[in-house]
Amino acid sequence: MEMVQMLRENATLLKLGYQFELPGPRMAATGILTRNQDQQRQKRMQERKAEEVVEQKSATSSNQEVPTRKIAEMVKHQEVCNKAQIRKPKTKKLKNGANEKESEDILKDLRNNLKPSVKSRHEASNLPPPQRSGRDDLMAAIRGSSIFSLKRVNLT
DSSP, X not given: OHHHHHHHHOSSOOOOOOOOSSHHHHHHHHHHHHHHHHHHHHHHHHHHHHHHHHHHHHHHHHHTTSOHHHHHHHHHHHHHHHHHHHHSOOOOOOGGGOOXXXXXXXXXXXXXXXXXXXXXXXXXXXXXXXXOOHHHHHHXXXXXXXXXXXXXXXXX
């Protein structure tokens, strides 16, 4: 227990190469070492955050050096583009100069061509029925019978 007390006082110790025989001191030492490791990890995380903040400040100061003239030109360009889009009348333009009636005809042709033909349906129905096994016949007979028609069998 004296070693555990020393571990409590020393927050910088991360590993200890000693095996405790009793479970009480062993668990206490493990908890203290885990606490020390967590503290070290938290310190590293705080240092990384501080470095990131410094980097972000330096990056924002370098971004502020953009000339204001370029910004003004970009704003004017966007305003001109927005006005040009507003002035254009909204009309339906179809590819290859086709009008709406022609496009509807094309769509109808496509739909008709994509539907399965009637011949393929009839050909599938002309196939011979699949062969039935003895089990299929038995199951069909059971399904077709009623409870009253079944015979009781004595097990001996």
